Amino acid sequence: MTDFNQIPLRPDLKGQVPYGAPQINVPVALNVNENTFGIPEVVALEIIQRLAAEVIGLNRYPDREFMQLRGKLADYLGFGLAPEQLWAANGSNEILLQAFQAFGGPSSSAISFGPTYSMYPNIARISLTPYEEFEREADFELSADYVAEKIRDSNPGIVLLCSPNNPTGTPISLAVIEAAYQAFDGILIVDEAYAEFSAEESALSLLSGRPRLMISRTMSKAFAFAGARVGYVAADATAIDALRIVRLPYHLSSLTQAAALAALSFSELLLENVAQIKGQRDRIIQQVTKMGLRAFRSDSNFVLVEGFQDSNEVFEKLLERGVLIRNVGIPNTLRFTAGTESETTKLLAELAIMLD
Template sequence: MTSLSDLPLRDNLVGQEPYGAPQDAVPISLNVNENTHPIPDPVIEDIVASLAEAVRGVNRYPDREFVELRTALAGYLGHGLTAEQLWAANGSNEVLQQILQAFGGPGRTLLSFSPTYSMYPLLASGTDTGWIDVPRPEGYALTPEFTVAALREHRPDIAILCGPNNPTGTPLDRDVVLAAYDAFDGILIVDEAYQEFDAERESSVALLPGRHRLLVSRTMSKAFAFAGVRLGYLAADPAVIDALRLVRLPYHLSALTQAAATAAIRHSGEMLATVADIREQRDRLATALTELGYEVHPSGANFLLVGGFADPTGAFETLRAQGILIRNLGIEGHLRLTVGTEPETTALIDAIAALGA
């Protein structure tokens, strides 16, 4: 049987592993930071009606510029944004890939601060962009001074600040973004996949005016409970949007994706009604695990990075055997736990408490 080693791969892809997280049909799946709350029935009905209408026209290509969706996204984000400042693709991963296709490539570099989202180096490899990994300071929080020093030392073409950061949950302060933007001449991406879960910090979208190299990436996969639809989006200067048009595939957003996402945004209040409950369960989970003696890192997201596991792999497998799937990312002594519903959180707390029994 032919294997990868038998194929003429590009040199920078040799030995690479594809992105992946364990997939199991378990009762409680808390490993990929989904919103585990169901979409309200009235919203489902409107989305289904929108899809039915869209299907009537699928013999034709969809709107290549998806103007209606971009207008809806601009209205959702606010801050005076217009459709010309919005872009979307099949998940924020594709948005980031398009950015690297437009601004990265051979001879150019992408920098970020680890541990962070594991797709960043894979996207760099896939676009022949050099990857610069700068370890985060103790406690994982970035400071303006630390960030500026790294950017001035390495002078990347593109830098990504993930806030709240995956997998640590660490919030990202505005002064770090401002300092980073002024520290180098490249493209600065702020990845806000989990922004809706941070009740204390305003989106970096507010910083866009006058900063044409600042790009803010968002997604409907998390807070909107829309992971299966695959809709990520970007707010940036109109010139950046024009640059992404150069690399996107024709008609890259299907008519069905456009219809479903536009309908969901019409119901953004209902779709986001679970966010407050998720924050409450996050804080409840953090308190319970702290009382059990674990180290819980501060989080502005819908997950917690928890340290203090003597055998993370063993704990992961024990919980998996009980029908609870979490994430083992190979961070010494740590596991990442997505925050679920109240019953799911109760089951997770009880299962972790039993590990020490």
């Protein structure tokens, strides 16, 4: 078998490994912030019917501009958005990659505030965009003055703000987003993958009159649609047109479009589980605090917990008991996705036994 030294791999990719969390078959998987409630049967049947209708025409390319889907996404988000202000792709990661292809590159630069979503530096690397990550303030929070200062000092082409932040769960206020936008002349991307779980007002309320602001969303989390790979972004129509320049032809398949349209037609039903997930999130926070651990403020569907002497040991012991969680590499911490009531009970019971 050959290795990377025997093929002309890009020099900056040598020594790199593919991104990915462990995919292990366990009874309770709470490691990648999926919505473990799943798809209701009535929604599943609607998806199947729409997919079946599309299969007959799979010899033809999909609708390249998918205006029907963009219209449904605009209706779902509200705020008076027009279909031309929406764009979709195969997960929000592809949305971010397209944004970096359009606005980044070797002559630009990007910054964020870490710890944050680990795909940001990967997307920057893939797009040959210089990337820097500034440390967050105490308890992983961000203030308007701090963010604006770092942006002015670095003068990047792209700023990424994740709200609520992954992996810490920390929300970002509109005041911070406004200060960030005013601090430079580049593209500000607010990653709202977990927005449906947050009590903070969405950055969508700031879009009007801000042509350099882009709000990225996903159907993976609140919609329980991770396997369908549907991400989308709201922005000024001109910024959306920039993404259309770099997109691959027919990048969103007919089947993906059909499945997304079916899910959006049942958005209220699919989002009914959000309240239950938030309840289990708060339950985790309360119970781990009673165990003598520290849970950081979370506005997402997961909780970052601190206080483990050996995070790897706790991770392995939970895995042995059929519970898969995530070690995100922050010392003495582990991240727990809020699952169903029974999944959360299993997690908390096993954790309590280990810490007793």
